[in-house]
Amino acid sequence: MNESINLVKIHDYLWEIPKKGGMRVPGRVYATESMLKDIQKDKALEQVVNVAHLPGIQKYSIAMPDIHWGYGFPIGGVAAMDVEEGVISPGGVGYDINCGVRLMSTNLIEEEVRPKLRELVSELFYRVPSGVGSSGKIKLSKNDYKDLIKKGAKWAVEQGWGEAQDLERIEDYGTFPGANYDTISQKAFERGSDELGTLGSGNHFLEVDIVDEIKDLQVADDFGLFKDQVCVMIHCGSRGFGHQICTDYIDRMLSYMRREEINLPDKQLACAHIKSKEGRDYLSAFAAAVNYAWANRQIIMSFARESFYRIFKIGPRDLGGHLVYDISHNIAKFEEHKVNGEMKKVCVHRKGATRAFPKGHPLVPEIYRNVGQPVFIPGDMGRASFVLVGTEAALDETFGTSCHGAGRMLSRNEAVRRGKNRDLFSELERRGIILIARGKRTVLEEMPEAYKYVEDVCDVVHNAQIAKKVARLRPIGVVKG
Amino acid sequence: MDYEILEHTADVCIRVYGKSLDKLFENSARAMMDLITDKEKIKPSQEIEIEVDGETIEELLVHWLQEILYLHEVSKMVFKDFRLSLIGKTHAKGNALGEKIDMDRHELLFDIKAVTYHNLKIEPVNDRLKVDIVFDV
Numbered sequence: 121m122n123e124s125i126n127l128v129k130i131h132d133y134l135w136e137i138p139k140k141g142g143m144r145v146p147g148r149v150y151a152t153e154s155m156l157k158d159i160q161k162d163k164a165l166e167q168v169v170n171v172a173h174l175p176g177i178q179k180y181s182i183a184m185p186d187i188h189w190g191y192g193f194p195i196g197g198v199a200a201m202d203v204e205e206g207v208i209s210p211g212g213v214g215y216d217i218n219c220g221v222r223l224m225s226t227n228l229i230e231e232e233v234r235p236k237l238r239e240l241v242s243e244l245f246y247r248v249p250s251g252v253g254s255s256g257k258i259k260l261s262k263n264d265y266k267d268l269i270k271k272g273a274k275w276a277v278e279q280g281w282g283e284a285q286d287l288e289r290i291e292d293y294g295t296f297p298g299a300n301y302d303t304i305s306q307k308a309f310e311r312g313s314d315e316l317g318t319l320g321s322g323n324h325f326l327e328v329d330i331v332d333e334i335k336d337l338q339v340a341d342d343f344g345l346f347k348d349q350v351c352v353m354i355h356c357g358s359r360g361f362g363h364q365i366c367t368d369y370i371d372r373m374l375s376y377m378r379r380e381e382i383n384l385p386d387k388q389l390a391c392a393h394i395k396s397k398e399g400r401d402y403l404s405a406f407a408a409a410v411n412y413a414w415a416n417r418q419i420i421m422s423f424a425r426e427s428f429y430r431i432f433k434i435g436p437r438d439l440g441g442h443l444v445y446d447i448s449h450n451i452a453k454f455e456e457h458k459v460n461g462e463m464k465k466v467c468v469h470r471k472g473a474t475r476a477f478p479k480g481h482p483l484v485p486e487i488y489r490n491v492g493q494p495v496f497i498p499g500d501m502g503r504a505s506f507v508l509v510g511t512e513a514a515l516d517e518t519f520g521t522s523c524h525g526a527g528r529m530l531s532r533n534e535a536v537r538r539g540k541n542r543d544l545f546s547e548l549e550r551r552g553i554i555l556i557a558r559g560k561r562t563v564l565e566e567m568p569e570a571y572k573y574v575e576d577v578c579d580v581v582h583n584a585q586i587a588k589k590v591a592r593l594r595p596i597g598v599v600k601g
Numbered sequence: 602m603d604y605e606i607l608e609h610t611a612d613v614c615i616r617v618y619g620k621s622l623d624k625l626f627e628n629s630a631r632a633m634m635d636l637i638t639d640k641e642k643i644k645p646s647q648e649i650e651i652e653v654d655g656e657t658i659e660e661l662l663v664h665w666l667q668e669i670l671y672l673h674e675v676s677k678m679v680f681k682d683f684r685l686s687l688i689g690k691t692h693a694k695g696n697a698l699g700e701k702i703d704m705d706r707h708e709l710l711f712d713i714k715a716v717t718y719h720n721l722k723i724e725p726v727n728d729r730l731k732v733d734i735v736f737d738v
Contacts, residue, residue: 162610164610188610188611189609189610189611190611190612191612191717191718191719191735191737192717192718192719195611211717214737215714215715215737216714216737251709252709252710252711252712253674253677253702253709253712307671307675310671310675311671311674311675320712321712322712322738360674360714363714363715363737364671366715367667367715367716370718371660371664374656374660374718375656378656386718386719386720387659387718387719387721388717388718388719388720390718528610528611529610530610531608531609531610531611532613532738533606533608533613534608559708559709559710561710561711601712
């Protein structure tokens with residue numbers, strides 16, 4: 121229990137950690153009082169406090185309701201840094217650079233898919249390699265890499281994975297600027313060379329979902345969603361390529377910090393000034409990993425479309441298969457935000473947090489500019505996931521950010537211990553969910569009870585108005601690593 | 602007991618002991634490999650030499666584990682045992698004994714993305730050294 125951290129209530133869904141010691145700004149936590157009791161059981165709030173020590177941090181060190189104990193930054197943490205004086209922290213993005221979620225809608229409804237659901241999930245499992253150490257059929261040459269790291273999802277579309285219009289529905293249109301081949305280690309290229317088009321393991325997944333309940337009819341319609349519709353949700357990131365880039369740059373930044381005499385409470389917060397050579401080099405390598413992750417999700421979606429074509433013997437027109445949107449929840453972005461009444465360029469770190477911009481914002485892709493940015497909050501594999509939309513309040517309070525998931529409640533070991541004698545495959549099947557997974561242990565680690573109930577987390581962001589509920593999805597098919 | 606697994610909500614944390622720095626490093630690698638797969642099923646048919654540098658002893662330990670992780674992922678190998686000698690406090694030479702992954706024999710349990718520096722500190726406890734290591738999984 122972390123009783124030394126004082127919390128002041130701002131309203132029912134927001135708490136402040138007052139500035140103390142070396143904190144440059146206060147901390148702010150979005151949660152209900154009962155959630156706070158769980159949050160206080162581990163060291164997550166201590167990490168919110170640690171992040172508040174980073175040079176150049178603006179306004180608040182923010183935590184979302186799905187906050188949990190990470191390393192360095194908490195998972196569910198948001199921090200915006202002054203571009204001139206501030207720092208960039210690879211740990212504030214995470215090892216899985218541009219880990220994110222995309223949602224594809226279809227023209228199909230549940231009763232059309234049910235009869236062949238098991239075949240569909242098997243086909244998805246076969247086409248999308250998953251599991252620990254999964255490698256795919258795509259092998260990247262040096263020239264492929266050079267093109268891929270500059271173009272991202274656009275590269276994947278050019279290679280035949282998907283359609284040009286998919287790019288209109290991705291943050292930054294699926295291409296992050298500034299990637300530089302020379303800032304990336306050989307090890308990173310090697311680790312990523314056979315992992316494109318693969319899911320990986322842990323909490324990554326591919327799901328067949330049903331739109332179970334519409335919460336905002338107008339916005340759902342604008343997103344192309346309707347009740348009983350079949351959708352596909354994909355959660356993964358930049359695989360070993362991104363992991364190695366983060367690893368490499370944490371080391372470079374530890375050297376930088378010694379040289380510049382920057383002292384922080386936790387080494388894993390390793391950082392460098394945005395304007396420094398180390399900072400700029402990281403951002404160039406990071407951009408490459410962001411693009412890798414977008415290409416990865418683009419390719420996996422393309423595999424998903426092909427699976428539907430084959431199993432249901434239909435073509436693209438009948439399937440629909442439209443990308444709704446693709447969000448990044450391990451990312452750093454240069455954006456303009458209001459700080460002390462004035463617009464200011466900042467670098468927003470979102471580690472396990474999702475951008476949630478309102479309608480009218482110039483960074484929302486044109487196609488949704490009059491609606492607002494879609495936000496996806498995946499829950500656990502047995503219950504539900506949510507689609508939300510960004511709001512003005514988010515822009516004012518959280519640098520335009522909302523939460524990213526349900527948040528773990530049990531450690532992986534505890535989940536495995538509790539699930540030892542359970543057969544989750546049969547349990548889920550009785551509830552109409554077909555689960556196929558490579559690793560039995562992963563399934564136990566990821567069992568529904570290991571997570572908070574996602575609707576509780578979404579209620580907090582909805583009630584705090586930092587995103588608004590649009591639709592609830594429920595899984596009927598799950599592919600896990 | 603050379604190591605134990607500690608509770609950590611999202612990631613995996615191990616506590617490792619060793620009578621000397623060399624042993625602490627070797628035991629850390631064994632512990633990491635135990636998380637990845639069942640070491641009993643590995644035949645030590647290949648020996649890979651590993652050499653690492655680090656500006657501090659903690660960084661040297663993290664680099665040693667990162668190098669093993671890299672070999673596991675890129676050379677597709679699993680390791681049964683390790684030997685290591687420190688040369689000063691910034692350089693280490695060692696080797697890893699193992700074989701290529703055979704999916705029929707080796708079940709891979711954890712996909713360790715990275716070795717983190719989170720709260721990493723080598724400390725003496727009684728007559729041994731102790732370190733807690735958090736892995737991102």
